Amino acid sequence: MTDPVPVAAGLDGTAVPLAPQPDLELKTAMQGFAADLDAFQAEITRKLSQTEERLTMLDRKTALSPARPVLSQADAGPTLHHKAFDAYLRSGDDSPLRGLELEAKGMNTQMAADGGYLVDPETASAIRGVLHSTASIRAIASVVTVESTSFDVLVDHTDVSTGWASETVAPGESDTPKIDRIPIRLHELSAMPKASQRLLDDSAFDIEGWLAARIAAKFARAEAAAFIHGDGQDKPRGFLDHDTVDEALWEWGYLGYIATGEQGDFAPTNPADAIVDLVYALGATYRANAVFVMNSKTAGAVRKMKDTDGRFLWSDGLAAGEPARLMGYPVLVAEDMPDIASDSYAIAFGDFAAGYTIAERPDMRVLRDPFSAKPHVLFYATKRVGGDVSDFKAIKLLKFGES
DSSP, X not given: OOXXXXXXXXXXXXXXXXXXXXXXXXXXXXXHHHHHXXXXXXHHHHHHXXXXXXXXXXXXXXXXXXXXXXXXXXXXXXXXXXXXXXXXXXXXXXXXXXXXXOXXXXXXXXXXXXXXXXXXXXXXXXXXXXXXXXXXXXXXXXXXXXXXXXXXXXXXXXXXXXXXXXSSSOOOOOOOOOEEEEEEEOEEEEEOOEEEHHHHHOTTSOHHHHHHHHHHHHHHHHHXXXXXXXXXXXSOBOGGGSOEEEGGGOOTTSEEXXXXXXXXXXXXXXXXXXXXXXXXXXXXXXXXXXXXXXXXXXXXXXXXXXXXXXXXXXXXXXXXXXXXXXXXXXXXXXXXXXXXXXXXXXXXXXXXXXXXXXXXXXXXXXXXXXXXXTTEEEEEEEEEEEEEESOTTSXXXXXXXXX
């Protein structure tokens, strides 16, 4: 049964239904909600205004103070990656590394610490930066990054035949390409610096900076020697390990040389002629990017040479960091080059970006060993790198011999 609808008497005396009246309690509640909403909006507006004022003042202070670039990771603040790697180096705690799901290389299929953990990007960049800045063939060679265990350089010895076309004569066929494949295998380069556990426990000690410096120094020395003298057995093959032949008899697979005409020295008369002959033994295409390579002792002897007009062949760089020049070409002073001696190849000249290729993997691994050298902790760092001559036309040698 429904409630009766309230009615009122009309002018003509008939019953007229009245409109339903709103509930008094509901009306009061709605009015309270509206008042609370207005107060909330006013509070939000006030806080936003205060925040905007603070940001404006901060912008003014920033504009007045000189901007300072971030010079190191310490300036930017440690990242989670940084903190996790630091914890692993100091105490061997690899749980943060596992939690971050960093890439780890193991000796088995599991992500165990047996194979070590990859160093953080900041440390790896510092190591590679030092390697590139050292006086090594790496500074002038072609460096490629690979994900496999080897890198193949393909060399095409055949020029495409050309001819002038005529209306009635068919064009000739091109020669069949002859392509050489030069494989560059990657070898494992390792370093094992050590530190005492007490030193690692000292929070003021920059473990990552120390580790990067020690590893970079070891790697740089090992690489520099291998790229020149390496025999290719578990190490890169240096360009001086290849067979040589007199430039007049040069063929592919050999490095051509120019003899000074004097056993173990420059010729007594016109000694600079051998340098000139060496430069022009290299093809014009390669001379555009050619560099001299020699050690400090050889450089000391060469820089005293003068041409027939009494002008020095050697000129020092005019700006800081600019290499010295010999006959207008840059000189890389690499201490692993041999000294001037009987039948030694103490000077090399060529376009090493074309003539020598270095292949390396981008990752670098660190394994922490707290057991083998107690009370010290060993850090076994490894990377994979290889190198070899990739163009035998691009490098020429100066032999200190009669022929």
